[in-house]
Amino acid sequence: MRKAIVAGNWKMNTTLEDAALIIGTLVQLQAPKSDVERVIIPPFPWIVPLQQPVLDGGFMLGAQNCAVEDQGAFTGEVSASMLASFCTYVIAGHSERRHLFGETDDVVRGKLLAILRNGMYPILCVGELLDERDAGQAFEVVDRQLVAALKGSSKESLSELVIAYEPVWAIGTGRAATPDDAQQMAAHIRDTVASLFDIGFAQSIRIQYGGSVNETNAGAILSLPDVDGALVGGASLKAETFSRIIDAVGSRRS
């Protein structure tokens, strides 16, 4: 059975004091868990000071982004090789990177390769815009993003791949996808991965849903057969709320 994975993407939020407080409270609220990986994805500067409390609390650490290159004259960039001493996971292709910072499918693939090359695990985000969904192109867009990111990589190198389905219209809007839509797309993603590699591999990788996950909808989302976890933005900034979302994994597969 695939192990659940719930990750909190703090984006460009929190002071260092806020961050330490969220972790401290989460660790108090959360009993050790064997059925779910819990990942904290803070802003870059907090990664180093938070590493010890996060790991000591039984959580894992992730990064929100990385450069395509490992080193060089790239002012302002942070490379996967720098993150590798601290992080287990790195997000590639978050829609805010794609749409606010112009990251193309090729750039996302470059980042995915950098993450793999440096021994970390990618959380590859895919998802359609509202216009694309309304035009009936959601599956096509997600397939394009998947194929572009994964082509040329071996399934061995991708063994720890996590794919996050995040419809852009659901991110930060309070309007999550319905469980039916989330399940349909997660199953479709598994089919596409099966066609790129094979069914066994497609069944082994984990797929998260992201976009306005909160403590009210988490139970329904986390019990979907093809959804193995959640990528949580706003609701991961409150320790009590994020803790309840993680605990909703218990309602899964019982």
Ligand code: PGA
């Ligand atoms: P949200 O963000 O939970 O605030 O909608 C999700 C994400 O961007 O990963």
